[in-house]
Amino acid sequence: MMLTQDFSTGVAIADDDITLVFQGAWHPSLESNIVQSRTMFPGAKVIVSTLDSDPVLRPLGVDVDCVVSADPGALPPYKRDKRAPVNNVNRQIATSRAGLARVTTRYAIKIRTDCVLSSRACVEKYGHIASHPQARDRLLASSIYTLHPDGIEAFPFHLSDWFFFGPTELLRAYYDAPFMSDEDATWFEVGSEHARGSSYFARRYVARYTPEQYLAVDFAKRSGCYSTPSFINDSNAQIDAAYRRFLADQxxxxxxxxxGLRFDKYAHAARSNYQFFNCLWGSDWRELCEQSGHTSPAFRLAVSSPSSHAPRGLSTVRHGQRAARRRAVVQTMRRLDFIFPLLRTTGLMPLVGDLLGFYRKL
Incomplete structure (x- = not known):
């Protein structure tokens, strides 16, 4: 039996106290993803939660519990883009909620069916940081598509939904959200206008919130502890401070x-110059916690100390340099905002990536 020390309670997190919940549409790599992930967590339970509309339903073996939910259907694309995917946030809520409802273990990993875990690093990371009381009952999430408060898009309360690890009850609470309404899905298409001064990237959205935002905003709002945005790029000093506190506290x-998370479909995002200045990377989150005035010195020390799998974060000097570069990038992007529609129409948007690559190398 594999064990990972949970320093918050002084006991080890055993595999048989963890359930892997693979959530989403059936994917050709699902069986392989389960096998590989199980190699890392040989004693963990496995649940696959999908929809009754999926045409590829088939057995996955005696050790896999399959949950099938009624398909709530897709919402219209949440961006103005010919290639924009449909909005599947309600399908994510339905499958995540149903899968987590079947979990009987203390901890759960919520992961997409097209993702795989190649190591036990997520549990070891959680155990390392959970050695202090302020770290209990937190959501462990991916940096890619968790948006930086000072990033290019800077959409507040935008927490990546690729993957979560944490106490099962907390994950259930996170997904205890109502389905997104048709009104919210077409918010800027019917009846509402983007705020004055909205960037090109915000103006492309027709939904009130991104799918990631919708979940995080609902969860934060239910807690009663945070000022939350009323739409995708709604922000002021109070909301910005609340988002930073949410990231540091929750x-x-x-x-x-x-x-140890591998997501081949979005491997390009880790290399993207745009996302480099858009996302809250692990070193950024650690810096945010270290600068936080409402977390204890002991917790800030735990965050700054790398676990066995975590690479050592950027030095204070290097982080300061990256913060300065991010501010310069955002200012430049704001100045060039008027030209982005033309660049997209003419197929020259890759030039923006080249410009960001220049800043990245400074």
């Missing part, structure tokens, strides 16, 4: 490599 944000 989350542990790590890069996929730190989690």
């Amino acid at each position: 989350c542990i944000v790590c890069d996929p490599d730190e989690l």
Whole structure:
């Protein structure tokens, strides 16, 4: 039996106290993903939670519990883009909620059916940071698509939904959200206008919130502890401070490599110059916690100390340099905002990536 020390209680997290919940549409790599992930967690339970509309339902073996839910259907694409995917947030809520409802273990990993865990790093990372009381009952999430408060898009309360690890009850609470309404899904298409000064990237959205935001905003709002945005790029000093506090109080944000998380479909995101300045990377989250005035010195020390799988974070000097570069990038992007529609129409948007690559190398 594999064990990982949970320093918050002085006992080890055993595999048989963890359930892997693979959530989403059936994927050709699902069986392989289960096998590989189980190699890392040989004693863990496995649940696959999918929808009755999936045409590829088939048995996965006696050790896999399959949960099938009624398909709530897709919402319209949440961006103005010919290639924009449909909005599947309600399908994510349905499958995540149903899968987590079947869990009987203290801890759970919520992971997409097209993702795989290549190590036990996520549990070891959680155990390392959970050695202090302020770290109890946190959501361990991926840095990619957790948006930085000072990033290019800067959409507040945007927490990546690829992967979560934490106490099962907390994950259930996170997904205890109502389905997104048709009104919210078409918020900027019917009746509402984008706020004055909204960036090109915000103006592309037709939904009131991104799928990631919708879940995080609902969870934060139910807690009664945070000022939350009323729409995708709604922000002021109070909301910005609340988002930073939410990240420091409720989350542990790590890069996929730190989690042992592999997501081949979005491998390009880790290399993207745009996402480099858009996302809250693990070193950024650690810096945010270290600068936080409402977390204890002991917790800030635990966050700054790398676990066995976590790469050592950027030095204070290097982080300061990256913060300065991010501010310069955001200012430049704001100045060039007027030209982005033309660049997209003419197929020249890759030039933006080249510009960001220049800043990244400074």
